[in-house]
Amino acid sequence: MVSATDGKEALEQLHAGPVPDIVLMDMMMPEMDGYESIAKMRQDPRFANLPIIAVTAKAMMGDREKCIQAGASDYISKPVDVDQLLSLLRVWLYDRAFR
Template identity: 55%
Template sequence: MESGKKVLIIDDDSRNIYALRLVLRTRGIECLDVSNATLGLKLLEEENDVSVVLMDMMMPGVDGYEAMEIIRNTPGLEDLCIIAVTAQAMIGDREKCLAAGASAYVSKPIDIDVLLELLNEQISGEK
């Protein structure tokens, strides 16, 4: 992923946010982070240069599935890259996330190399 791109991390676990932010920032990627989907949706209204959202799927209140539906139905955000990040790694969970509006899916614990490859693919359009 190119340096200068902005990633929004939406996760209710501060340890996940810290680890992701640390890895991404060392690669020159600007990170914003919030602890719930409601704050993430508000931030997306204010920030118009977010390239990717890393969306935790299991959060209290508005979960990742509901947040993705809202994003996909918001004018100007319909095509925003959303990578579902979830501890759910059961058969069918990937398909469920993609059907709900995720651009891509990665399971926890996150393999950083896989995440960086996904970020590169999603931002550049290269496979």
């Protein structure tokens, strides 16, 4: 597991290490938010099919669509329902394993 405090650090860590199986992306981060971070990740061919689950506390109308348009694979709102998160992880990790 790798963690980062902001989008800039997340991108640095992604480029420095092996490609992870999945990313949980907080959308409200300092310096570079999740929307910009995801968009930059998707520009790199290594991350084109990487599952990214957007996690946001700002669950407003249209947020899911905005996250998907930015390049997120899926979306979950805070407070995170652990069962829902585990279900999303199973779906996306299974899909990645059989691609």
